[in-house]
Structure formats: C-alpha cells, structure tokens
Amino acid sequence: MPAPTNRREFLGRAAAAGAGLIAGATAWHSSSRAQDASVEEVRLLQAGAAAVDITPPELPVRISGGFFEGRADTVRDPLFARAMVIEDGSNRVAIVVVDNLMMPRELLDEAKRLAYETLHIPSNRVLIAATHSHSAPSVMRALGTGVDEAYARFLPGKLVRAIEAAMQNLDRAQVGWTVVDAPDHTHCRRWILRPDKVRTDPFGEPSVRAHMHPGYQNPDFIGPSGPVDTGMTLLAVQSLDGRPIAVLGNYSMHYFGAQPVSADYFGRFVSKLEQSIAVPGAPPPVAIMSQGTSGDLHWMDYSQPKKAIEIDTYAAELAAIAAEAYRKIEYRDWVPVAIREARLTLGRRLPDEDRLVWARGVVAELDGKPPTTLPQLYALEQIYIHEHPEAELKLQALRVGDLGMAAIPCEVFGITGLKIKEQSPLAPTFTFELANGAEGYIPPPEQHTLGGYTTWPARTAGLEVEAEPKIVETVLGLLEQIADKPRRQLPDPRSEHAEKIAKANSAAWWRMREIAGRQAFDASGHGLHGTYEGGYALYLPGPGSEREPAAHRAVHFAGGRMRAAVPGLTHDYRVEFWFWNGLPVDARAVTGYLFSRGADMDKGAPGDHLGIAGTHLPEIQGRLFLFNGNARNQIVAGKTTIPPYTWNHVRFTRRGRQVAVELNGQEEIAGELDITLPDSETPLFFGGRSDNLFNLEGRLADAAVYTVTG
Secondary structure: OOOOOOHHHHHHHHHHOOOOHHHHHHHHHOOOOOOOOOOOOOOOOEEEEEEEEOOOOOOOEEEOOOOEOEEEOOOOOOOEEEEEEEEOOOOEEEEEEEOOOOOOHHHHHHHHHHHHHHHOOOHHHEEEEEOOOOOOEOOOOEOEEOOOHHHHHHHHHHHHHHHHHHHHOOEEEEEEEEEEEOOOOOEEOEEEEOHHHOEOOOOOOOOEOEEEOOOOOOOOEEEEOOOOOOEEEEEEEEEOOOOEEEEEEEEOOOOOOOOOOOOHHHHHHHHHHHHHHOOOOOOOOEEEEEEOOOOOEEOOOOOOOOOOOOHHHHHHHHHHHHHHHHOOOOOEOOOOEEEEEEEEEEEEOOOOHHHHHHHHHHHHHHOOOOOOOHHHHHHHHHHHHHHOOEEEEEEEEEEEOOEEEEEEOOEOOHHHHHHHHHHOOOOOEEEEEOEOOOOOEOOOHHHHOOOOOOOOOOOOOOEOOOHHHHHHHHHHHHHHHHHOOOOOOOOOOOOHHHHHHHHOOOOEEEOOOOOOOOEEOEOOOOOOOEEEEOOEEEEEEOOOOOOOHHHOEEEEEEOOEEEEOOOOOOOOEEEEEEEEEOOOOOOOOEEEEEEEEEOOOOOOOOEEEEEEEOOOOHHHOOOEEEEOOOOOOOEEEOOOOOOOOOEEEEEEEEEOOEEEEEEOOEEEEEEEOOOOOOOOOOOEEEOOOOOOOOEOEEEEEEEEEEEOOO
16 A cells, blocks of 8 residues: 555545555545545645556557558557646646547546546546547547557556556655747648638538648648647646656647657657756656647648758757746745546537438448548548437646646647637646547637538537537636636737727727637727628737737638628728738739628629729739729729738728728828718628628738718
C-alpha cells in the first residue's frame, strides 16, 4: 500500500481501522468538501509525473489519420502515455496525454474503471487526451480505417500504469504557469474557395466553399476561413527546492507529419524541452505536449511560398520558445485544484431518405469489401449515423490556481478555443481537444454553410449543427463552477479609428468583430443590430491586425452579406467602412458589391449600390463605382484601381442627387446620381447587393451610418 499522500488520506485510513485500502480511499476521494466535515482543509500541494512506453509490442499495426487505412511494420520513434498527478491536500486530479490519433470513449472509460479499481482515483477526476499523432496505431474506427484490436487491448492497462507511476512519484511541489505567443508555427489550414471554384462533396453536391490544405498561394482560394489560436500555455511543477518535476504544454497545431510508427512532433518536442530544463544529477523531468484547438490549424502558412522545414527543426524551434518561457515562470507553494465533469447528449445530422437509399445501394455493391473511394466510404458512414442518431459527450473543466483547463472530446476549431479562452472566468485558460473520447469535428454553425470535409456527416464530423455553441456553453458553465465566479465578457479593444467612430454621432455602428452567432452588434448604443445572411466566417484579422491583432477583427463574406435597418434614415446620409476584396478584378462581371441600400431582392435593384467594377465595365475594371438600379442605369466611377488583398477605407455620402466617395481619405468620386431609393425604411446591406447579385468575396470591418444635415 502506498504511503498516505496528505493528512486527510492519513486520517481516513486511520478511521478505517484496518478495513482495507478501498474503505480508506473511499473516504478520501468522495466530494472534497463533504468528505469529512470534522477535518479542516489541508493545504498540501503535491505533484508527480511519469512517462510510460506504449510502443506497440507487435507489428505490423493499422494506422489511421487519413481517409483510408495505413499499415506500419517499423517503429520510427517510441510512443508514450505521459501522466501528471496533482493535488492540493483535498483534491487529486490525473491528466494523461497519449501519443495517439484519437481514442474512443469506451476504451478510456475502461481505463478509468481500471484506475479506480486499482488506484482508487475516481473516473471523474481523470482526464485522458490524445496528442492527435497521425502515425500511431488505430484504436478507433475512423472513416476507412478499422481498429487494431491487439493494440486496443494493450493500451488501457498502460494508461493505468502511467497514472500509477505518477502517483508513486508524488512529492511536495510548487506550481506556476505562463502563456507565450508562437504565431509562426501554426496557421489556418481551412481556406475559402472562389465562388467559381466550388468543389463537389462525396454525395455529388457542389457544396464545398471551404477546404483543408489549399496548397501554397493557390489562386483558386481567397483566404483563411477562421482565426488562429497562437498561444502556447505551460503548466509547470517543481519540488520545493526547485527541481523540475513536470511541465505540461498545450499548443494548437494539428500534427507535423511523420512516417509511422511515430509520436510525430509531440515526442520530439518533449524530448528537447526535457533536455533544456533538466537539472544535472537530479531525476529527469517529464515534459508533456497536449493538443489544443487545432481542428482547422496546421503548421503550413498557405499565404506564403512553400517553406522547406524538417520535423526535428520544427520541434526544436517550438521547444526553444517553450524553454525560454518556462525559465520566467513564477511559482506558488499552494493553489486550489478542482475538476468538474458534465455529460451532454447531442444529435447527429441524419441522412434523409434519399441519401439513405443511395448509401444502402452503394454499400450493397461493396458486398463486404473495404471502401476504395470517398463516396463508398461516406455511404458506410451514413448507415452508421442512421443507426446511431445520438452521441453522449463527456466534458470537463479543471483549475490549478487561476489556470483553467477545458476538455472536449472533439476536434475543435481555433475560433472555438478563443471563445473559451476569452470568456473563461479563469485566466489563462486552454483546451484539451480529443479528451475523454472522440466525436469528430465541431465546426461553428456558420462554418457548416461553407462545407468541406470537416462538415461531411460521418463519425468524424457528424454532430448536429448547433453542437459547437452547446459544447462551449457547457464548458464555460463548468469553468464558472470551479472558479466560483461568472465568465468574463468578451473583450472589445478599439483601434484609433474605432475610437473616432465611437465619439461621432452615428445612427448605427457595426464593428463586425463578432466571434459567434448571426447578429451584427450595433455598438452605437441604438440597438439597431444587423443580421448575417448566407455564407460568412467570423473573427478574421481586420485592418491594422498586423500591429494590434486583438483590436482588429473582421467578418469574411463568402456569398453572404449583412442586413440591417436604420428607421427614418433620409436620402441625406453617409456610410463608412473598411473593406478587403479577395477576388481578382477580372474574375467576373462585377468584382463585388460592398454596400447596398435597396429593397430586398427587388427586381431591377432600385437604390444605391457601391461596388468594385469587373469585366462588365472594362474601362473602369478594378475601380469603385456607384449604381442606382436598372431603371435609371446611371453609373459614376472612381479613378483608382484597387489591388485585391488590401485593406481600404471608404466613405460614401449622398446629399440629395449629389454623391461623393472618399477612398483612404482622398476624394475618389464626386458627381450626381438620381435618387431611386423606394423609401426611408429601405434596408441596408453590407458585403452584398440588395438582390444578392455579385456579393463581395472578402472582408468588412467597422461599418457606420450617419444622418447628414446642413
């Protein structure tokens, strides 16, 4: 029997009077504040860590990580389950990070059951997450890959052994944490396609407006579909005399790419970090690298020319960043430790009858043979989803002092990680993805409209459209419980330009920096909130973001627009906003409409329409123009060709028939244009025209409307 690890456990065992380990341990691990009211809370911080080799003992093994199954008969580098156990004298938590692609809930529940039976640590105090290495043995059916049954039987016992070894290494400890920005080592890998380059999904539908891995500077793509979570968080524990015990890192980068069997960059990173922080003559520390919210992130920067880099170089660069940050950590000799767990049942996106008939026909033709095409693979998945219409997710929140941690059994987009980080009542907070199970990608609702394989219904991406906001809400609720305080409000940093708008007397002001939902919030205080329609992506970098990333966000329109209403707005008005066009000016008849005031979908499009000319008007191609509808068919044009992929500020003013446009502070258009607006209640559209014709393919930010007087 291991020695008691804190005063509460010691008293629990004594009270058991020889009744055995289970009786004593049960008194210790029941609800922390109800365990023994007669015993005062003990402030005794302890931590232990261990790494247990989980390299497959038998080869070859099945390898998952692609659409179809791989095989490996060579071990390139060993795999490990790395565990950290930490307790504050009353509460004990175990965290295990495993070199694997993803692990099913059933396997992990079995490991937790064994841990309870042998180590007497409750399952709801154990977090087990995958690194998401794409070069490890498969323990879960994923798309075209089956389960390596021998390895799946081998793994649970090893996970228990990792927890046991960490518990055996428990020692008095001090703890600290930090966050360092590492923007050069992770980027968005999901990019938005041009509207004339839409691709077809496995069901034969032209639905793919966003796709993973576009290729470097591919002209078929416009830009990233989401923001990047570039923060690396480190949780470090030391002995009281300063000996490193363990450091747990979390970073949102999918995987690098290694030949199997391999731990990918995760294994190389921890080895290099351990070497950097080790103390000569002392037991070696245990470094752990966990997977953050990298569902749409990867190391490649597709906006730049292809960069040749080896996996060892990548891991060494990132480990050097971590080591430098580690040396600046300040430590505390006691902090509270807590964990909460919740279960959330979600529906899956079920095939309709037509798709089910198609899927059954494809599966019948397979006649038991493995799939070799994407339609065959996804036909099999439709049958599975039809037969398993719901999934239960196990979600967790942890705290170590003021550091928060969330655990989600899904592949989580970077924007979702930012939602949790920026609203958590604990700062900093990070998220383990693929923790306590694996239920596939959870794109935010607006990303479903853009399509791509992270949205194709399957076990790897089959949860309901509203899964992501429900998961975020549940996790934030758990964080509020363990922090015992409410979540933070989303930050609203303002650029110098935004501060000027705030001081002006605007009728409405839509910052377009929303991180979730369909509402465009009116920051003027007048409550004239707009609505995002159609295809769009949120929280993208805006104008000036290279200088102040947090202060500059924008919405990217991919076939959609923002609709708003300003009651009582007369024919004398002004609008201003920032825009970024992502289409070449020769891509279509009109490159894109930036702003429109006209009746929704009215034939002939009467009203005011500001756009960038395309091939229909070759003499002004690439310039701003104003158009007042088909009936009058009047156009006034600017003089400056606007390069794609650049931020520009525009201000349009109408005073009766007089119209003027300023571009980046300079006069661009001055002339007359007949009034064709139906009435003063005519809605406004940003990022598109009133009849949805040639909507902008690009970004907008800080749109404001003013009434012009005098």
